[in-house]
Amino acid sequence: MQHVLTTDRLELRPAGAADLAALLAHWTDPDVRRFLFDGEVLTAGQVSEAIAAGERDFAASARGLWLIRERATGALAGTAGLRPLEDLGLEITYSLSPPFWGYGYATEAARAVVEHALGPVGLSEVLAEVDEGNAASIAVVERLGMTPFETVPGLLGPMIRYRRSAHG
Known part of the structure; x- marks a missing residue:
């Protein structure tokens, strides 16, 4: 199964070990992590483990952690992924760097991952958990x-859980 997802403006490809420095810089940016990781600043070891977990997930089930890049420039815009939400199922996750906010990239990338999950991966539903204060x-x-x-x-306040099923 193809793990690279493309949209009109974006390419999503699985994160690998060579992406450690870029991903660490992205996930430790205070604006990016405001609603991620419950405010925790991740270490290089934690980011490396996230990459390794994503690689294992892709090998086992065609899902994991993607890097989002602008197709026109190749610039790293952010991340998207599918991960377990407790024992309820898989949730969509995403993060974008501030220069890429406001262009619809989060929706475009997340839509590609959700459609991949509900289509080729064969999930019956995809979940999301969002901080109540995260309007975007x-x-x-x-x-x-x-x-x-x-x-x-949630650790930092109420979390709203969402779902979308494969049938509507």
Whole structure:
């Protein structure tokens, strides 16, 4: 199965060991991690393990951690991925660097991952968990056709859980 996803403006390819420095810089940017990792600043070891976990996931099930690059420039815009959300199923994750905010890239990349998950990967649904105060991500998941199903406590405040099924 093809693990590289392309959209009109973006290419999503699995993260590999050679991407460690770029991914560490991206995920430790204070603006990027504001709603990620519950405010924790990841170490190089943690980012390396995330890459390795993504590689294992791709090998086993055609899902994992993608780097989002602009097709026109090759610039690293962010990340997207599918990871377990407790025992409920898989959730879509994404992050973008500030220079790429406001252009619809998060929605474009997340849509590619959700369609991949519900299509070729064969999931029956995809979940999302968004900080209640993250208006931009709430708008993204709503544009993806996801609907809220519960609010749960999070380390930094309430988290809203969304879902989209393969059948609507």
